[in-house]
Amino acid sequence: MKPSLVGDIGGTNARFALWRDERLEAVRVLVTADFADPQLAIAHYLAEQGLAPGDIAALCLAVAGPVKGEHFRFTNNHWQFVRSELAAFLHLQPADLLVINDFTAMALGMTRLRPQERLEICPGVVEEDCPAVVIGPGTGLGVGTLLPLGGGHWRALPGEGGHVDLPIATPREAQLWQALHAQLGHVRAEDVLSGSGLLRLYRALCTVDGHSALLSSPAQVTAAALAGDALASSVLEQFCVWLGRAAGNCVLTLGARGGVYIVGGVVPRFADFFRSSGFARGFAEKGSMSRYLDGVPVWLVTAEYPGLEGAGVALQERT
Known part of the structure; x- marks a missing residue:
């Protein structure tokens, strides 16, 4: 079974992990200023785990800013992305790429404290x-x-x-x-x-x-x-x-x-x-x-x- 990828991206740091069997694995924190866009940061993270872009089953990105439409621009850093392009890069169907507000993710995280x-x-x-x-x-x-x-x-x-x-x-x-x-x-x-x-x-x-x-x-x-x-x-x-x-x-x-x-x-x-x-x-x-x-x-x-x-x-x- 392929793992899923989860990301929590704020203004300063981007946190990534694999999600398998309802738990986190291989958590890594990257500095957003070190990468031009989230696609490069994701590629870097996957390479560190010995994975290629096509090796994940789904992706959920929790992002800082209002989520709407195809194009997302972060509120407090220089990153931006287009959903369809990110899905294509990761060989995912559009339904397997979930983009949510970072405090939607934070709120859901309270259920696992x-x-x-x-x-x-x-x-x-x-x-x-x-x-x-x-x-x-x-x-x-x-x-x-x-x-x-x-x-x-x-x-x-x-x-x-x-x-x-x-x-x-x-x-x-x-x-x-x-x-x-x-x-x-x-x-x-x-x-x-x-x-x-x-x-x-x-x-x-x-x-x-x-x-x-x-x-x-x-x-x-x-x-x-x-x-x-x-x-x-x-x-x-x-x-x-x-x-x-x-x-x-x-x-x-x-x-x-x-x-x-x-x-x-x-x-x-x-x-x-x-x-x-x-x-x-x-x-x-x-x-x-x-x-x-x-x-x-x-x-x-x-x-x-x-x-x-x-x-x-x-x-x-x-x-």
């Missing part, structure tokens, strides 16, 4: 017949919705929730928004709630409070905050509060009492800080609807490859 692959942030009880929210800062901000269909089956709804307006709830946040607006014009949630957004927030806070911006990367901001630097700590705290506001808004919009999963590569780097931060306050501060958020569980996902797992689930659900 093991207990040790998530940390409790807000306690609560899952309402089994309700949607769950999957939200994650990475190169951008991804948002997905997981719907239970019964009988062990699931449906994930794609969307571009990372591009909604940044939620403002306090005069302090309005000041920071003004500094961001002066630089960006329209301010999306992703403009703050992402890796590059953390540095952008640091610079905005320095502008508002009259500090010199001495740090020059998101990693430096995180490291300084974890080392106890008061300025960097306040930046990271505001980041967590804003992520809480965005996640709470999703719960209200979707009726997502099935829980919230925080994913992506950013937050696990400061998991202990996050657990004690104002995230829960930002999550629940919804005025007259604050009680609605009571009992909605929130977890920080620490699984290594949930997007790849979800791409495999998508292949299973397709058949």
Whole structure:
């Protein structure tokens, strides 16, 4: 039996694996900047596994951006592809090439989490017949919705929730928004709630409070905050509060009492800080609807490859 190929491609990294017997094999992470297009990256991965393009039974690509039509252009990197050309390159029938939004895959990946692959942030009880929210800062901000269909089956709804307006709830946040607006014009949630957004927030806070911006990367901001630097700590705290506001808004919009999963590569780097931060306050501060958020569980996902797992689930659900 030929294996299938699954891929989870974000703005910075492309993760590939073989999918055989409902599990991942031979996971490999490639840097998107090292390849001109996904076709070359796939060919490189297959060659590393001793496989040719015609040696796979199907392909599911989870991609960062809205999925529609023949031509796909990635939101946060230089890659693009045409479905029919990619299928022909891999000797696949069109029906055997599945292209889904990366947070559709991420949402489906939540169905395969093991207990040790998530940390409790807000306690609560899952309402089994309700949607769950999957939200994650990475190169951008991804948002997905997981719907239970019964009988062990699931449906994930794609969307571009990372591009909604940044939620403002306090005069302090309005000041920071003004500094961001002066630089960006329209301010999306992703403009703050992402890796590059953390540095952008640091610079905005320095502008508002009259500090010199001495740090020059998101990693430096995180490291300084974890080392106890008061300025960097306040930046990271505001980041967590804003992520809480965005996640709470999703719960209200979707009726997502099935829980919230925080994913992506950013937050696990400061998991202990996050657990004690104002995230829960930002999550629940919804005025007259604050009680609605009571009992909605929130977890920080620490699984290594949930997007790849979800791409495999998508292949299973397709058949």
